[in-house]
Amino acid sequence: MFKHTIVKIPGESYVNGLTTSNLGRPDLAKAMEQHRAYINALEKCGTKVNVLPSNNDFPDSTFVEDTAVLTPHFAVITNPGAHSRNGEIHDIEPVIKSFFETIYHINAPGMLDGGDILQIEDHFYIGVSMRTNLEGAEQLKKILESEGYKASIIHLEKFFHLKTGVAYLGDHTIIVAGEFIDHADFNSYKKIIVPPEEEYAANCIRVNDYVIIPAGSPVTKQKLTEEGYQTIELEMSEFKKLDGGLSCLSLRF
Template sequence: MFKNVIVRVPSKTISEGLTSADEGKPIYEKALVQHENYVSALTKTGVNVTVLGPEDDFPDSCFVEDVALCTSKCAIITRPGALSRRKEAALPDMLEALQKFYDTIEYIEDPGTIEAGDIMMVGDHFYIGLSARTNEEGAKQMIAILEKHGLSGQMVEMKEMLHLKTGLAYLENNNLLVAGEFKTAPEFKDFNKIEVEISEAYGANCIWMNGYVIVPEGYPNVQQKIEALGYKVLVVDTSEYRKIDGGLSCLSLRF
């Protein structure tokens, strides 16, 4: 069960965020409303939400998931692969927020790069995608830290997706949403795979929260498949974040 969540309010500079999508620039006012609705949905799942203020110097800083991995034993500050995001991992208010919940905080060091959007937690085991943002050295450091704390990790080769969790979402109870290249990845053969069509690939980025699954708005087939498994579904519009390669999981740290 998750007890706590950390989010960061989007900044007025959000329209300058990194993107590979060809969907125009996000509109700040709309992004703000969508963020408020996202926090409201999280609150419905029974967690305590810590809201950090906007950081105008960092257009992507609302995507807090990438800068830290929150485990049951420790928090690990990452070293983002995107140069423009590297200093986000050292923002004092994030460190302060994590220190309220964790006695132990570990760090990924140069030359390792890793963004936690590439890390999927399944119990005490962590799948780490090797992407344009996460290199082998970063993954090795992360696995060493996890093992030091009695947890485990493994690397997953990737070719297509921006982040591992762009195309995967673990919904607990061995249920795994899979899209694109991960449908046939051998690492996930033993899961009950719920396949997401290419037309709804963005909808693969959902989050399980204490028996609820938060699903992005506009992906009815994904929503239907999740409801058919018996989960309570909360739908949140993240269309402004999609414009800068962001989804539901990117917007929060959950632990």
């Protein structure tokens, strides 16, 4: 059960954030509306939402997931892989310290984005991607194993982040798309497969009694419903434009 979530309001500079997509410039008013709906959904799921103010010095800082990896007993402050995002950790660390006594750090030359980290029970999967290098992955693996967790490193081929294509739903079940459908590391789990035309929906989040999914994914929604999951659909168009997904917008613990 998640009791707390941390989010950060998009700033006016959000429209200038990093992107690899060709979906156009974000509409700030729509992004703010969609972010408010996201907060409402997290509250509906039963979490206390800690809302951090925007910081226009960091256009991408609404994607708070990349700045930390949280477990029930300790936190790891990351070193985001995009140079322009490194300073985001200075805004997130004080609020993390208010909840956790034990805090580790990923140090340069290690780079690590929280979007590349998937926890399934006591096993963490660490993606090596455009934003997480092998040094950062190995640092996190060492930290996790020192605390009694298992950890595996996965080299991504196509996806931007690990959690772009796979999410854990509980009950030994994952939702997967693309390169992770037949990935050897995930073959022991029950899989809900996202069709190619709804690939964006693989980045969904299970928050207590609900699975939050992006709107416009009818096949994925139907599959989740058939498996007994309650869903909340959210419009995510203005975050998709900057390579962002549902998991990116919060830290959940």
